[in-house]
Amino acid sequence: MRYLLKLTYDGTAYRGWQIQPNAPTVQGVLNDVLALILGAPIETTGCGRTDAGVHASVFYAHFDAEDVISEKFIPRANFLLPMDIRVHEVYAVSSNFNARFDAMSRSYEYVVNFSQNPFIAKYALFLSKKPDFAVMNKAAQKLMEYDSFASFSKTGTDHKTMFCKITKAEWREYEHDIWKFHITSDRFLRGMVRAIVGTLLDLGWDKIKEHDVVKIIESNDRSKAGESVAAHGLFLSDVTYHKIINQR
Numbered sequence: 001m002r003y004l005l006k007l008t009y010d011g012t013a014y015r016g017w018q019i020q021p022n023a024p025t026v027q028g029v030l031n032d033v034l035a036l037i038l039g040a041p042i043e044t045t046g047c048g049r050t051d052a053g054v055h056a057s058v059f060y061a062h063f064d065a066e067d068v069i070s071e072k073f074i075p076r077a078n079f080l081l082p083m084d085i086r087v088h089e090v091y092a093v094s095s096n097f098n099a100r101f102d103a104m105s106r107s108y109e110y111v112v113n114f115s116q117n118p119f120i121a122k123y124a125l126f127l128s129k130k131p132d133f134a135v136m137n138k139a140a141q142k143l144m145e146y147d148s149f150a151s152f153s154k155t156g157t158d159h160k161t162m163f164c165k166i167t168k169a170e171w172r173e174y175e176h177d178i179w180k181f182h183i184t185s186d187r188f189l190r191g192m193v194r195a196i197v198g199t200l201l202d203l204g205w206d207k208i209k210e211h212d213v214v215k216i217i218e219s220n221d222r223s224k225a226g227e228s229v230a231a232h233g234l235f236l237s238d239v240t241y242h243k244i245i246n247q248r
Contacts, residue, residue: 002097003069005030005044006089007059012122012232013084015052017059026050026085030061033080037073038065047099047239048106051191053231055123057109058238062099105167107184107238110197110229114177124178125233131204133171133179139203139213140169140181143196150220152196153189162189162220169196184238191228198226 007030015023019031027044034042044061069090077087113124143166150162168184181197199216202208208216208226216224 001066001068002062002064002093002095004060004062004091004093004097004099005087006091007056007061008086008088009056009059010084011050011053011055013082016054017046017048017050017056026056027061029082029085033077034063036080037076038067040066045099047103048188048236049190050234050236051231054234054236055232056236059236060099060103060239060241062093062097064095102241103239104242105184105186105238105240106188106236107168107182108188108193109235109237110181110183110193111233111235112179112181114179117176120178122232123235125230127201129205131201132206133173133204135210136200136204137171139200139210140171140183142214142217143169143183146217148220149189149192149217151216151222151225152192152199153222154191155222164188164192171200182237193234194228194231195222195225198229200226201229202226 009026011026013024014026014029017026019025019028027046030044031042034044042063042065044063047060050056050059073090074087081087111120111124112127113120114127114130116126147165148162149164153162164185164187166183166185168182171179171181173179181200183193183196199208199213203210203213
């Protein structure tokens with residue numbers, strides 16, 4: 001049978017989601033725990049691939065198992081998993097369901113903070129000077145007018161296409177001197193969100209102008225865009241599917 005897990009994780013201690021040789025990864029830890037519970041090797045497939053240090057407030061992964069999962073599965077998994085990885089739900093899905101390819105959209109949040117709050121320092125980029133909120137939001141709207149984002153992708157990746165359909169891109173202000181950049185797309189390129197945020201911050205600090213953002217997008221040249229911001233402020237915040245059935 002095929003099952004789908006809904007997870008959250010703090011990515012601080014991991015080299016990303018995807019298994020790598022000689023490095024701790026979320027997928028590697030999860031596979032080991034599932035194998036221990038189910039008594040057989042388990043390979044999970046995630047809804048995406050978060051980079052080293054990136055977090056997920058929502059993440060899905062599917063796997064196949066010979067036996068029917070019991071109601072004790074979630075508490076057993078969370079007992080065996082480290083506290084920075086939590087399982088919240090498990091669903092029985094069809095045998096052809098794919099956590100990665102069946103996702104309709106993914107959303108990310110990037111968090112910045114201006115207060116030097118030690119309680120959020122691990123999860124937000126500290127900025128000593130506030131950029132221009134309005135001009136960054138105006139430029140963010142331009143992203144939805146384009147569908148090719150090579151300028152914001154890590155070089156040397158295995159992406160077959162640089163096309164993405166962005167349906168939301170905006171900054172929002174929150175209490176306690178916190179701003180979040182929210183972005184939703186059908187897919188994302190490696191490093192895309194962090195490069196976009198870095199470029200928008202350059203604009204907000206008047207290092208570049210609004211027309212430069214358009215030129216950067218149209219150049220399809222990563223060297224033209226801003227530096228990628230730090231990973232610890234980035235969260236995968238939502239993943240949508242057409243239908244998930246049979247919650248257990």
